[in-house]
Amino acid sequence: xxxxTVARLPLYxxxxxxxxxxxxxxxxxxxxxxSAGVNSAKLRKDLSYLGSYGTRGxxxxxxxxxxxxxxxxxxxxxxxxxxxxxxNLGHALANYGGFASRGFRIAALVDADPGRVGEEVAGLxxxxxxxxxxxxxxxxxxxxxxxxxxRAAQLVCDRLVAAGVTSILNFAPAIVQVPEGVDLRKxxxxxxxxxxxxxxxxxxxxxxxxxxEQAAELAEAVNG
Amino acid sequence: xxxxTVARLPLYxxxxxxxxxxxxxxxxxxxxxxSAGVNSAKLRKDLSYLGSYGTRGxxxxxxxxxxxxxxxxxxxxxxxxxxxxxxNLGHALANYGGFASRGFRIAALVDADPGRVGEEVAGLxxxxxxxxxxxxxxxxxxxxxxxxxxRAAQLVCDRLVAAGVTSILNFAPAIVQVPEGVDLRKxxxxxxxxxxxxxxxxxxxxxxxxxxEQAAELAEAVNG
DNA sequence: AGACGCTTGTGAACGTGTGCACAAAGTTGC
DNA sequence: GCAACTTTGTGCACACGTTCACAAGCGTCT
Numbered sequence: 001x002x003x004x005t006v007a008r009l010p011l012y013x014x015x016x017x018x019x020x021x022x023x024x025x026x027x028x029x030x031x032x033x034x035s036a037g038v039n040s041a042k043l044r045k046d047l048s049y050l051g052s053y054g055t056r057g058x059x060x061x062x063x064x065x066x067x068x069x070x071x072x073x074x075x076x077x078x079x080x081x082x083x084x085x086x087x088n089l090g091h092a093l094a095n096y097g098g099f100a101s102r103g104f105r106i107a108a109l110v111d112a113d114p115g116r117v118g119e120e121v122a123g124l125x126x127x128x129x130x131x132x133x134x135x136x137x138x139x140x141x142x143x144x145x146x147x148x149x150x151r152a153a154q155l156v157c158d159r160l161v162a163a164g165v166t167s168i169l170n171f172a173p174a175i176v177q178v179p180e181g182v183d184l185r186k187x188x189x190x191x192x193x194x195x196x197x198x199x200x201x202x203x204x205x206x207x208x209x210x211x212x213e214q215a216a217e218l219a220e221a222v223n224g
Numbered sequence: 225x226x227x228x229t230v231a232r233l234p235l236y237x238x239x240x241x242x243x244x245x246x247x248x249x250x251x252x253x254x255x256x257x258x259s260a261g262v263n264s265a266k267l268r269k270d271l272s273y274l275g276s277y278g279t280r281g282x283x284x285x286x287x288x289x290x291x292x293x294x295x296x297x298x299x300x301x302x303x304x305x306x307x308x309x310x311x312n313l314g315h316a317l318a319n320y321g322g323f324a325s326r327g328f329r330i331a332a333l334v335d336a337d338p339g340r341v342g343e344e345v346a347g348l349x350x351x352x353x354x355x356x357x358x359x360x361x362x363x364x365x366x367x368x369x370x371x372x373x374x375r376a377a378q379l380v381c382d383r384l385v386a387a388g389v390t391s392i393l394n395f396a397p398a399i400v401q402v403p404e405g406v407d408l409r410k411x412x413x414x415x416x417x418x419x420x421x422x423x424x425x426x427x428x429x430x431x432x433x434x435x436x437e438q439a440a441e442l443a444e445a446v447n448g
Numbered sequence: 449a450g451a452c453g454c455t456t457g458t459g460a461a462c463g464t465g466t467g468c469a470c471a472a473a474g475t476t477g478c
Numbered sequence: 479g480c481a482a483c484t485t486t487g488t489g490c491a492c493a494c495g496t497t498c499a500c501a502a503g504c505g506t507c508t
Contacts, residue, residue, distance in 0.1 A: 002494075002495070003494090003495095004494080004495060004496090005495095006419055006422050006423075007415070007419055009418070009422070010412075010414065010415040010418040010419065011399065011415065013418070014397070014398075014399060015399060018399075028454090028455065028456090029455075029456070029457095030455085035399065036399060037399055037401060039496075039497065041458095041496080041497055041498070041499090042495090042496065042497075044455090044456065044457060044458085045457080045458075045495095045496085045497090047456095047457090048456085048457055048458075052456080052457070054455075054456050054457080055455080055456075055503090055504065055505085056454080056455050056456045056457080056502075056503045056504045056505085057453080057454050057455050057456080057503070057504040057505050057506090058454085058455070058456090058504070058505070059454095059455065059456085060456090072422070073418050073421055073422045073425075074421045074422055074424065074425030075418065075421060077425070079417075079421055079424070081417075087316075088315055088316035088319050088320070089316040089320075091312055091315075091316070092311075092312035092313040092315070092316045093413065095312050096312070096313075096413060098397050098413065098414040099413075099414070099417070102414055102417070102418065103421070104414075104417050104421075142424050143417065143420055143421070143424065166424060166427055167420040167421075167423065167424045168420075169413070169416050169417060169420060173238070173322050174238075175235065175238060175239060175242075175259065175260060175261055177261060181427070183420055183423045183424070185416050185419060185420060187411055187413065187416055188234075189317065189320060189322065189323075189393070189411065190234065190322040190323070190326055190328075191231070191234040191235065192393055192409050192411055193303075193305075193323070193326070193328055193367065193393060194233070194234040194237070194297050194299065194326065195230055195231055195234065195409065196367055196391040196392075196393060196407055196409060197297055197298045197299060197303055197327070197328075197367070197391075198230050198233070198296070198297045198298055199230075199391065199407045200298065200303070200366050200367065200390060200391045200407070201297075201298030201301070203390055203405070226464075226465070227464090227465095228464080228465060228466090229465095252484090252485065252486090253485075253486070253487095254485085263466075263467065264467095265466080265467050265468070265469090265488095266465090266466065266467070268485090268486065268487060268488085269465095269466085269467090269487080269488075271486095271487090272486085272487055272488075276486080276487070278485080278486050278487080279473090279474065279475085279485080279486075280472075280473045280474045280475085280484080280485050280486045280487080281473070281474040281475045281476085281483080281484045281485050281486080282474070282475070282484080282485070282486090283484095283485065283486085284486090
């Protein structure tokens with residue numbers, strides 16, 4: 001299955017869930033594509049990799065298709081996740097409701113700061129980073145989420161990998177290297193913002209962009 | 225400039241900044257590519273879209289190249305950003321240090337909950353969502369960050385667009401439609417986790433995956 | 449049963465992105 | 479000043495992803 005298709009399956013899953021909640025039983029590729037924001041031919045080709053689950057002349061049965069995608073992605077199993085780094089972002093991730101409903105379970109929270117260890121966040125006690133290897137092994141954790149400062153990211157990833165974690169989601173603004181066979185995905189606000197800025201600059205954006213000084217004055221006048 | 229190249233420029237910028245901090249003055253495409261985690265030919269091709277800023281036989285001057293990329297992306301200007309939705313994630317974003325250093329300035333925080341309005345977060349007073357349009361116009365905001373619950377995301381984006389925002393970064397786990405000409409990027413934990421799960425399932429992951437029941441027992445035994 | 453209308457699934461063309469391999473161009477050493 | 483060495487910039491071939499367009503298949507209506 002093409003990587004691009006894999007990346008869109010969660011999108012389709014979300015659209016299907018919304019439709020199911022509205023009580024829709026059947027949906028055509030055209031409708032589903034519209035609500036997922038993609039081209040209908042692309043949607044059909046993507047779904048065709050799963051098998052022939054549609055009915056010509058009718059469309060796709062929402063619940064059935066949802067189940068097939070869920071199975072394909074592997075969400076019928078429960079995935080234990082450890083979050084490393086319980087700062088602002090770690091807190092937000094620990095409290096994020098979208099995990100549990102999709103088969104991900106925050107199994108442990110870890111931080112290197114002794115001051116944070118023992119604190120209870122989202123119903124779990126924060127544990128010390130020294131225990132990381134033990135935690136990963138005891139809880140059968142396969143997915144690690146890194147929400148540490150940039151300087152700690154590489155070390156944390158190395159330790160996660162050494163402990164047997166083979167999938168890592170990195171939120172730290174750092175370039176991290178992992179060995180072959182380990183999946184590393186990164187989520188980076190700063191990068192996304194910079195991509196937006198690039199396009200903004202090439203639109204009417206020049207008019208809206210201010211010098212730092214002008215902006216500071218404005219901000220003070222309005223917010224202060 | 226190809227979209228794929230634009231998406232990598234921030235990566236190069238980060239690598240260059242790290243090198244500059246280490247006092248490195250010159251870098252070859254091979255070295256820079258290694259530290260950015262990409263192929264050196266790709267790096268050179270990407271940089272060639274900026275112009276011919278390298279010296280054959282030598283490499284690239286770190287500071288100079290950094291400046292060129294900064295300019296190309298548009299980070300020499302100050303971009304005013306509004307964050308909508310000051311929950312856990314909004315807090316984390318407001319306090320994220322990586323913005324200011326890259327030319328982005330959190331100019332305003334907005335929330336629909338009257339209970340949060342007036343609260344001070346990251347040195348700014350949270351203002352009510354009703355004022356959104358006014359704030360966008362007064363502060364010359366070009367980029368909006370949406371960190372609301374999923375159900376509010378579409379409405380917030382519509383209002384941002386109506387107020388003149390043409391670049392939006394959406395953190396809400398929702399599929400949002402925007403008119404032509406508006407750039408919408410999304411950052412979605414859940415999607416990223418699902419992509420990881422897909423690959424994990426196709427590796428040795430089956431061994432690590434537990435049923436929900438087994439996992440709950442384990443978790444209780446270890447965390448409880 | 450047969451004709452008609454609708455929607456899927458997919459072959460084929462097109463466009464974008466990647467990576468090799470090398471000529472061009474600069475630096476260094478003698 | 480010239481030869482040897484290093485590294486950039488890029489033409490070209492290939493791989494990947496997207497979109498069109500339509501045949502195949504299913505349901506419905508007469």
